[in-house]
Amino acid sequence: MIGDRPLALVLVEMILLVLVGPLVTGTIQKMKARLQCRQGAGVFQPYRDLAKLFRKGTVQADTTSGFFWSIPVLVLAATVAAGALVPVIRAGPPAFPLGDAVMLLGLLALARFLTAVGALDAGGAFGGMGASREMTIAPLVEPVLMMVVFSTAVAAGTTELGALAAHRGTSWFLAWRAADFLGFAAMLVLLPAETGRIPVDNPDTHLELTMLHEGMLLEHSGPGFGCMALASHTRQIVTLSLVSALFFPIGPAGGAAGLLLGAGAFAVKILVLATFLALVESSYAKLRLFRVPQYLGVGFVCALTALALRIL
Amino acid sequence: MESGPGVIAACYGAGALLSLLLARWSGRLALVVSHLAAAAGAAAGLALSLGLLLGEPGRTLIRPLPNFFPFAKLSLLIDGLSAYFLLVVSVVAVAAAIYGPAYLRAHSPDAGSTRQAAQGFALNVFLGCMAFLCCAGDALTFLFCWEGMTLASYVLVVSDDRDGENARAGLLYMVMAHGGTALLLVAFLALTERAGAFDFAALRAAAAGLDGPTRTTLFFLALGGFATKAGVVPLHVWLPRAHPAAPSHVSALMSGVMLKVAIYGLLRFTFDLLAPVAGPLPFSWGWTVLFVGTTSAVLGVLYALQQHDLKRLLAFHSVENIGIILIGVGLAMILWRQSTGGALATVALTAALLHTVNHAAFKGLLFLGAGSVLSRTHLRNIEELGGLARRMPWTAGLFLLGAVAISALPPLNGFVSEWLTFQALLGGATRFHGPAGLVIVFSAAMLALTGGLAAACFAKAFGVTFLGRPRTSQAEHATEAPPSMIAGMLWLGALCVALGVAPGYAMRLLDAPTAALLHGPGASAVVTARGPLVLSTALTPSGTNGTAISMTMVAALLIALSAIALLLRRGVRRAPQRVAPTWTCGMTPTARFDYTATAFAKPLRLVFAALYHPRREVTRETAGTPYVVGRIHYAGEIVDLAETHIYHRVEREISALSQLIRARSTGRIYGYIGFVLAALFVALLLLGVAY
Amino acid sequence: MAETLLWVLPLVPTVTALLMLTTRDRRVLSAIDVAGSSVLLALALILARDVAAGGPRALGVFRVDALGLVFLLLVVVLTLAVSIYTVGWLKQAVAVGNMKAEYLRSYFALVHAFVATMIVTVLADNLGVLWIAMEGTTITSAVLIGYHGHHHGLEAAWKYIIVTTIGISFGLFGTVLVYAAYAAAAGVHGGAGSLSWSAIMQVAPTLDPGIIRIGFIFVMVGYGTKAGLAPMHLWLPDAHSQAPTPVSALLSGVLIKCALLGIIRFQTIAAAACGPAFPARVLIVFGLTSVVVATPFILAQHDIKRLLGYHSVEHVGIVALGLGFGGPVGTYGALLHVVNHGITKALAFFAAGKAIARYGTRDMRVIRGLLAVAPIGATLLMLAALSLAGVPPFSIFVSELMVLRAGIGHGHWLAIAIFLAMVVVIFAGLLHHAGAMVFGEPPATASREPEAWSPLIGMFVLAAIMILLGLTIPASLDRLLQRATEVVVG
Amino acid sequence: MSPLSPDAVHTVIDDLGALLLFTMILIVAAGQIYRAIYSVAAQSLLISIAGAVLATATGNPDLWVIAGITLAVKAILLPWVLHRVVQRMNVRREVEPVIPIAATLALAVAIVVVSFQLSASLGPVRQAITGNALPVGIALTLTGVLVMATRKTALTQMVGLFASENGIFFTAMAVTQGMPLIIEIGVILDVILAALVMTIMVLRVRSTVDADIADLDRLRG
Structure with missing residues (x-):
């Protein structure tokens, strides 16, 4: 089975994701601001923040071990590598196989694991609290994600995202069945959890009552924090791309026109999902930590029903 | 390669004997020599298994053993499966043998030479038994090595005893293992008695003539026996006690290898000996294995999460990983169809076998x-x-x-x-x-x-x-x-x-x-x-x-x-690096600011409270008035459901019953005579007349 | 030569016993003891070689075949081990005051008289002589059980002598019935016939099955009482716990086996007369009862010697099960179990005796941390416990395996299930007790003097046999057991 | 060859058997130890008579010997020893039953019924056996043990033991018309020896702790 996406295209797509990632965050922030009747910062504000961070010096906690320094490097690498596994502008399996949905989830989990370990390194209560909560939510999210992936993979017989996308084809909007709706619903429930947003997490504050992800980054500073921030942006766009690859991919089309069409479609899809996130963030309150399992339970039931519909 | 098994036996045997002999002069010397011998044995095992696995496909090494018992022909049979598990055993054994002497010296510098001799001896016996268990060509060798493995690891568990805790752990271990062995004995003997011989080929032939229900009964007996050793929930309670109690390199062997030997047994017994000649494996087998595997995986990791004893935590993770292996094995059983060959079954089995070595x-x-x-x-x-x-x-x-x-x-x-x-x-x-x-x-x-x-x-x-x-x-x-x-x-x-x-x-x-x-x-x-x-x-x-x-x-x-x-991490320009205390809202950070393990695991403890039945006890020491708190004591524990609901209850019931029966005996001689008379009377009535 | 030996063998311990009455010196007594036992062993080995070469030998009321030889060898080997053990044990016991120096000669004489009666039991061909010798063992050993003279010992001795006398009077009744059937079948009247087992066996298939059935049940209950089968076993833990340790070893190791030999002799007759299913059923019922009944008492036991006593009940039950499951495998396994259990139980009593001497009590709640005060003794105790519990590579595992094989081979599933469940529970109990004694911190009262050599030698010999028989069955022993099995199952 | 016809022997033995059962009932019902001893002596006497009858009938001289020994040992010697011991020990003369004597009697009846039922089930073999000797023998043996199981004092237990042995002797004589002589003699010697050892034990315990040996119950469980 020779794939449709040459290695060069895969790498280009990956770089594209990294480059566009902060923009998505910026867009969501801007939309949130507008929804809250604020002016808000520009959509390119995350780029400015990153640029500033990479120029700054670092303040490192005196208790940290040698691992702490390298954590941002590894987290960023793992997250970006996950970006290489999602089809962005063209469906179909890659020419040389890299990884599938399971690998993608694995790489994201690796990044999360390393972040949590880094958070514990400084020996402060905030990092520990953030790590503990993050590692509580993550195991609950992962099975549901896996079931969502399976709900589409069972039909296609593969977990390779490009192949999944190709299997769904260009006319996906005609072929959607009840199972797909439910699976998509489950995915929408999971999205805030996976991207660290309300109602599961609040990316805007460092208050100890709310923080999960941000708490873990507290002791990072300068370029290290820049790497972690970039990783967060990338992770967000990779998750959104995963949703689009699973549920509304664009089919394989050759030539430059096809690529352009794919890029355009990608932009639209991400924008739609970003708008969804912004809407949710603006209209819901942050849940208590121990309400989160219940919230995820909704996703679990949706995913299970989707699977049941697919298999029975 | 022909002499491989002999070399392995010689190495482990020499290690065991030298350990006993040299300990008279120097316990340390005995320790070093026995571990060196173990390393040599493991290396030989590695060579033999790699040679077989990479050599011509389908090669099987069959070596007869001396006739120790007149009623059974003993032999070694090393085929691909044996060689693979021998590889798993040897890989970890190499590490343990290198690691062991320094560890034992550092961990218990005050150990007497008797203990050191016992440890060196038992380690070699343990490794030898595991190696030859995988290479056994007949049921008797298999069972002997099985029990030898248990016994040697028991010795290693109790060898390091400080407060009697290890003895209790060892007791639980031995009892559970013995129960498992009892099941295995029945499963194997049912085949051997049908076959009239002990070697696997004869058992295979005998199993071909079994009817469905018997075959399934035997499978479940064997599954019970092997699952006990593998630490499958709810038969796992011994594992998190016994494994941590052993010296750490032995824990590595017990968790990394000994559990796998049970998997080997299960595979050998199910696929090789018991599988029906034609048609798929019975429906109930694979689904049961899949179910217990999944349960073990989830419950194992959940209990591991709440452990604060590092080795105990690792031991619970073994329960989890055995569960994952069993998921693969169960799937292979479900998917295997003799007719279609079943590439998918191959994937499942490959997953299980690969996880075996990975987990090791x-x-x-x-x-x-x-x-x-x-x-x-x-x-x-x-x-x-x-x-x-x-x-x-x-x-x-x-x-x-x-x-x-x-x-x-x-x-x-x-x-x-x-x-x-x-x-x-x-x-x-x-x-x-x-x-x-x-x-x-x-x-x-x-x-x-x-x-x-x-x-x-x-x-x-x-x-x-x-x-x-x-x-x-x-x-x-x-x-x-x-x-x-x-x-x-x-x-x-x-x-x-x-x-x-x-x-x-x-x-x-x-x-x-x-x-x-x-x-x-x-x-x-x-x-x-x-x-x-x-x-x-x-x-x-x-x-x-x-x-x-x-x-x-x-x-x-x-x-x-x-x-x-x-490159990014280094920053765009060489900016100054500064070291400062961790931010703790302005207070001076001490170790008490560190997040503890208990706190870390608390959210999940609450999420899965239904499975943990967490208990906590908080006591306050106040200075006169309730508003000034001097000290707060916090004690929390979680409950292993299987342990409390099954094992403790059974243990309580049995010992209460025994006490009761014992208390009933009066020690009066007329009672003694009455029993003799009653026995005769009843026997005459039941057996003498009714016949 | 061999025929002469049949008379000489019981005579040797008798002579030794008489010889012992002539001196009061402990050293001389011990020397005679060991020498007499060694001579006995040597003669028995010569006899064994002769029989292996030339088949069964008979002389008068005595006859030795492979079956008897198995038991004979067990008796003489254990006698020698006991003699060696006694040397050091006695020294300590006299020093502590447990044994009075002036009565030593009667003790030794009684032990050898006891051995003589057991040898007669084993060699008897005449079922009447078998009975007489069996009662003889009761009388001699009853005196030995009460030897310490305190009222616990006398209580145990009284229970022992009364209950076993009742038991063997039932045995006599059974013998009478068998003789009646024989007399009827052979057409002899009055005392003209003989009670010779080999003679009865020749006409056994023609014997009246009804009367043999009743006779066998009487014998089973009767000799079963002596063998310690439940529910006739109640005297056993009392007697075995109160006797001096070497005597306990002989009681548990050999005496109950001699009673089993009696049962086996009658089993063969019954099997020939009524078909093998009938005695098999009786044996399985009693065997299973023994295994089940022993369990709670083993679990909830505090007295180490009573524990071992109850354990003998379990193992006699296993032998009965093996005989009941029958066939060549089951019988072979049962006979092997007789040997294995004898050796192991003697070792266990020896090791327990040393522990008791060290702590001054039989209460297992006090005996703690033996490994710290007596590493070798503790190791041997642990080995014996593991072996008794049926762990390989010790001998009992092999024979239990054979018994299991027979049970499974003949499809006694229910019996196997109960048996295995009880074995596992007993294993838990035994290992619990042994582990508690061996490990942990010893109390300050425990004696820490170095371990004496002679008990250790006795124990080493037994442990070596125990492990050897666990790893292999030597060809000579195998041949002997095969022949003995043939005697039983034909 | 014999002065008595087989039918006559049957009748005599049956009658003796009935008398033996009667003595057995006396032993069971005895409220005082002396009565029990006298009853067992009477029982032994009846057995030696039975021996004599059978000896006459079969012409087997061994039976004469056995009848004589039984008379000497079991009808005279042992009762006398027991009598002496009771006198010397100066114990209470009442037997101390474990269960009411009436219940013991009921059990004894059950034993007799079962014994007869058991031998009735034998069928053809009964032809070879003299009259009702077998059920009577079984009943005597079991009832003797029943006495032991329901009495608390050592001496009553010894009485029960002798009664039980009597049952066996009766069976041996009546059913097989005599076992080989040497065996019978050995059996009797064993009985004497056992009685001797038991008596010594009883006296020893009485002298050291002043208790009945059969009443000790410190060893249990």
Whole structure:
């Protein structure tokens, strides 16, 4: 089975994701601001923040071990590598196989694991609290994600995202069945959890009552924090791309026109999902930590029903 | 290769004997020599198994043994499956043998020479029994090695006794193991008595004539026996007590290898001996195994999460990983069809077998790492550790490596086997419609949950043990482990990396066992059909579509990206670096600011409260008035459901009943006479007349 | 030569016993003891060689075949081990005051008289002589059980002598019935016939099955009482716990086996007369009862010697099960179990005796941390416990395996299930007790003097046999057991 | 060859058997130890008579010997010893039953019924056996043990033991018309020896702790 996406295209797509990632965050922030009747910062504000961070010096906690320094490097690498596994502008399996949905989830989990370990390194209560909560939510999210992936993979017989996308084809909007709706619903429930947003997490504050992800980054500073921030942006766009690859991919089309069409479609899809996130963030309150399992339970039931519909 | 088994036996035998002999002069010498012999035996095992696995396919080494017992012909039979498990045994044995002497010296410097002799002796017997268990060609050799393995590990568990706790752990272990052996005895003897001989070929022939219900009964007997040894929930209660009690390198062997030997037994008994000649395995077998595997995986990791004893935590993770292996085995049983060969069954079995060696590698590594910490601090409670990464960087790094591997995170080996398991589950889900398919998918979800929880658990274990500030003076004054211990860990760490980054090359080793058991294509024909760099599975019935990944490419990508990220991390310009205390809202940070393991695991403890039945007890010492609190004592514990609801109850009932019966006996002689008379009377009535 | 030996063998311990009455010196007594036992062993080995070469030998009321030889060898080997053990044990016991120096000669004389009666039991061909010798063992050993003279010992001795006398009077009744059937079948009247087992066996298939059935039940209950089968076993833990340790070893190791030999002799007759199913059923019922009944008492036991006593009940039950499951495998296993249990139980009593001497009590709640005060003795105790519990590579595992094989081979599933469940529970209990004694911190009262050599030698010999028989069955022993099995199952 | 016809022997033995059962009932019902001893002596006397009858009938001289020994040992010697012991020990003369004597009697009746039922089930063999000797023998043996199981004092237990042995002797004589002489003599010697050892024990315990040996119950469980 020779794939449709040459290695060069895969790498280009990956770089594209990294480059566009902060923009998505910026867009969501801007939309949130507008929804809250604020002016808000520009959509390119995350780029400015990153640029500033990479120029700054670092303040490192005196208790940290040698691992702490390298954590941002590894987290960023793992997250970006996950970006290489999602089809962005063209469906179909890659020419040389890299990884599938399971690998993608694995790489994201690796990044999360390393972040949590880094958070514990400084020996402060905030990092520990953030790590503990993050590692509580993550195991609950992962099975549901896996079931969502399976709900589409069972039909296609593969977990390779490009192949999944190709299997769904260009006319996906005609072929959607009840199972797909439910699976998509489950995915929408999971999205805030996976991207660290309300109602599961609040990316805007460092208050100890709310923080999960941000708490873990507290002791990072300068370029290290820049790497972690970039990783967060990338992770967000990779998750959104995963949703689009699973549920509304664009089919394989050759030539430059096809690529352009794919890029355009990608932009639209991400924008739609970003708008969804912004809407949710603006209209819901942050849940208590121990309400989160219940919230995820909704996703679990949706995913299970989707699977049941697919298999029975 | 012909002399391989002899060499292995000679090495272990010499190690055992020399340990006893040399201990009269010097316990340390005995320890070193016995471990060296064990290393030699393990190396011989490695050579023999690799030779067989990489040699001509389908080769089987059969060696008759001396006629120890007149009623049974004993023999060794080393085929692909045997060789593979011999490989697993030997791989960890090498590390343990290198690691052992320095560990024992550091951990218990005051040990007398008797204890050292016993430890050296038992270690060699333990390893020898495991090696020859895998190579057994008849039921009697199998059972003897099985029990020898148990006994030797029991000796090792109780050898390190301080407060009687180990003796209790050992007792529970032996009793459970004995119960399991009783089941195995029945299962094997039912075949041997039918066959009139003990060798596996005869058993196979005898099993061919069994009817369905008997066959299934025997399977469940054997499953019970092997599951007890493998520590499957709810038969696991001995495991988290016994494994931590042993010296750490023995814990590594018990958790990493001994449990796998049970898996070997299950595979051998089910696929090789008991499987019906034609047609699939009975419906109930595979589903049961899948179910108990899933349960073990989830409950194992959940209980592990709440442990604060480092070795106990690792032991519970063995329960989890055995569960994952059994998921693969169960799937293989479900999917195997003699007629279609079942490429998918091959994937499932490959996943199980690969996870076997993977778990051996990373669990061995983790136990050795825990042993390094233990030998330096004499502490097993991770709440009392902390900050060791700065003091023991090698140990910490290798432990982290093992933690990543066991959490099934790419690019290490744990991920590879879990990926294969997922693929097999997906394939199963595509084949079985209806509830069966849903069960399989549910199993996949549980597997994902397991992986996530394992990551949480090891973030806790690694973070609290090695990071932050030391919480006790022992932790503060810890120093790095000696080189020989590091070397033992490095060997296993390298294996974790190699099996993770280039698993395709290991698939050849799996060819022989998978082909031998399933009579189908070997592992490499299915999984690495697209070359060793790519792992692929053909999952749709037509075999066209499939999933492919390349661990090697991903690893390369990760390295390249890390290099780029490293540049970013250094910053655009050389900005100043400053060291400052951790931010604690303006207070002076001390070790008490560190997040404890209890606190770390608390959210999950509350989420899964239904399974834990957590209990907590908080007492306040107040200074006169309730508003001034002097001290707060907090004690919390969780309850192992199986332990309290099954084992404690059974134990209580049995001992209460025994006490009652014993108290009933009066010691009056007329009672004695009455019983004799009654016995005669009843016997005459029942047996004399009724006949 | 061999025929002469049949008379000489019981005579040797008798002579030794008489010889012992002539001196009061402990050293001389011990020397005679060991020498007499050694001579006995040597003669028995010569006899064994002769029989192996030339088949069964008979002389008058005595006859030795392979079956008897198995038991004979067990008796003489254990006698020698006991003699060696006694040397050091006695020294200590006299020093502590447990044994009075002036009565030593009667003790030794009684032990050898006891051995003589057991040898007669084993060699008897005449079922009447078998009975007489069996009652003789009761009388001699009853005196030995009460030897310490305190009222616990006398209580045990009284229970022992009364209950076993009742038991063997039932045995006599059974013998009478068998003789009646024989007399009827052979057409002899009055005392003209003989009670010779080999003669009865020749006409056994023609014997009246009804009367043999009743006779066998009487014998089973009767000799079963002596063998310690439940529910007739109640005297056993009392007697075995109160006797001096070497005597306990002989009681548990050999005496109950001699009673089993009686049962086996009658089993063969019954099997020939009524078909093998009938005695098999009786044996399985009693065997299973023994295994089940012993269990709670083993679990909830505090007295180490009573524990071992109850354990003998269990193992006699296993032998009965093996005989009941029958066939060549079951019988072979049962006979092997007789040997294995004899050796192991003697070792266990020896090791327990040393522990008791060290702590001054039989209460297992006090005996703690033996490994710290007496590492070798503790190791041997642990080995014996593991072996008794049926763990390989010790001998009992092999014979239990054979018994299991027979049970499974003949499809006694229910019996196997109960048996295995009880074995596992007993294993738990035994290992619990042994582990508690061996490990942990010893109390300050425990004696820490170095371990004496002679008990150790006695124990080493037994432990070596125990492990050897666990790892292999030597060809000579195998041949002997095969022949003995043939005697039983034909 | 014999002065008595087989039928006559049957009748005599049956009658003797009935008398033996009667003495057995006396032993069971005895409220005082002396009565029990006298009853067992009477029982032994009846057995030696039975021996004499059978000896006459079969012409087997061994039976004469056995009848004589039984008379000497069991009808005279042992009762006398027991009598002396009771006198010397100066114990309470009442037997101390474990269960009411009426219940013991009921059990004895049950034993007799079962014994007869058991031998009735034998069928053809009964032809070879002299009259009702077998059920009577079984009943005597079991009832003797029943007495032991329901009495608390050592001496009553010894009485029960002798009664039980009497049952066996009766069976041996009546059913087989005599066992080989040497065996019978050995059996009797054993009985004497056992009685001797028991008596010594009883006296020893009485002299050291002043208790009945059969009443000790410190060893239990």
